[in-house]
Each structure stands twice: as C-alpha cells, then as structure tokens.
Amino acid sequence: MPNGKPAGVRCVQLGEDLRCAIFGRPERPACCSGLQPQLEMCGPDRESALAWLTLLEAQTRPEVG
Numbered sequence: 854m855p856n857g858k859p860a861g862v863r864c865v866q867l868g869e870d871l872r873c874a875i876f877g878r879p880e881r882p883a884c885c886s887g888l889q890p891q892l893e894m895c896g897p898d899r900e901s902a903l904a905w906l907t908l909l910e911a912q913t914r915p916e917v918g
C-alpha cells in the first residue's frame with residue numbers, strides 16, 4: 854500500500870488466515886516490523902486488544918468532507 858493504509862481499511866498483505874503475507878521479508882513496512890507488543894496495547898485478552906485498536910482507528914481516522 855504505497856500511499857499508506859487508511860484507518861479501517863484491511864491491509865492488502867493480510868491473508869485470509871489473518872497472517873501477514875510478507876512477515877519477515879524486507880519489504881514489510883518498518884512501522885509493522887518495529888512494533889513491539891506492550892501490555893497497554895494488547896491487554897489481558899483478545900477483546901481488550903481489539904478495543905484498543907478500535908480506539909486508535911477512531912482517533913486516527915481522516916475526517917471526511
């Protein structure tokens with residue numbers, strides 16, 4: 854995605870198995886490979902992690918109009 858991945862848009866590299874198709878390859882964006890999981894971000898379970906991601910996406914979604 855040469856122009857970046859807008860919030861709420863599925864990454865073209867995300868496979869049907871929910872795995873990154875370019876994981877470990879040099880073409881994987883630095884923002885992805887450099888991301889270090891943290892307890893604040895992941896929380897204790899999947900629901901907490903998704904709630905955090907949903908909040909981030911809402912806060913970074915470009916305004917329309």
Ligand code: SF4
Binds near residue numbers: 881
């Ligand atoms: S790790 Fe990055 S490149 Fe891979 S699927 Fe996720 S957003 Fe896309």
